[in-house]
Amino acid sequence: MSTASESNGTLPRHYLKPCLLLLLAEGPSHGYELLEQVRRMGIKGAEPGGLYRYLRAMEKEEMVSSWWEPSQAGPARRTYVLTEQGRKGLNESVQSLREVREILVSLLDRYDSLQPKAASASRP
């Protein structure tokens, strides 16, 4: 257990799947590119191993489908698209994400209304 720093500066990898669904809702893509996109989105700790695993898992669940596509520069890529079901899945996970956001907001509000002493780190 690493205390307080287990999600330092990054979205927990926990949100990888919703992120992937969102990115694929914006258009078809392939693993390597998705990796860079999720990193740019804030999941800095995302790494290829887990990402490819998630993609294959989501395919097994029929949230996405894929095929090989030759690249004009470099090795062939597996291109992923969102399925009808994946879009439903995205809608659903967005709903839970909204709840998470609300809870997070109220938790942070609660922190902010602690005695000033405790808030020393955020108020100079």
Added chain:
Amino acid sequence: MSTASESNGTLPRHYLKPCLLLLLAEGPSHGYELLEQVRRMGIKGAEPGGLYRYLRAMEKEEMVSSWWEPSQAGPARRTYVLTEQGRKGLNESVQSLREVREILVSLLDRYDSLQPKAASASRP
């Protein structure tokens, strides 16, 4: 993997520790009560096993300290208080939580600006 519903209506248990630190920053408390409080806060899936284990772990890290206290009704309780270090830990994890909140907000905004078709679930 259960797709899209793994955090349905609840804060991932992942946030248990920050929650406990916040609750203890509001005042000393004991495990059984903390359990109910975190559940009320939104971590509905919290269960005694993990919670007590977290508390002992946090004590080993000197984020909290505890002692036995007799109860006027029922068995003795172990009362926990936040230590100086625990308060620092809270401040730090609140900072990452703020980042998480920001990323979540931008992710949801991004979802909301998808083609109307995709947003059918949230706009009647």
Added chain:
DNA sequence: GTCCTATAGATGTATATTGTATCTATCCGC
């Protein structure tokens, strides 16, 4: 008194999820 329930805390263990390292393959420039 003894049985049942609520309160309180703790542990053991099976299973899932993650992190990390490693491996293959293709194409490009040189």
Added chain:
DNA sequence: GCGGATAGATACAATATACATCTATAGGAC
């Protein structure tokens, strides 16, 4: 033909989580 960037995949160890179980105390029902 070699090294580096791109692309995808897997194995295995380390952690985390869920779930069941165990102890103990106080209070009330009977």
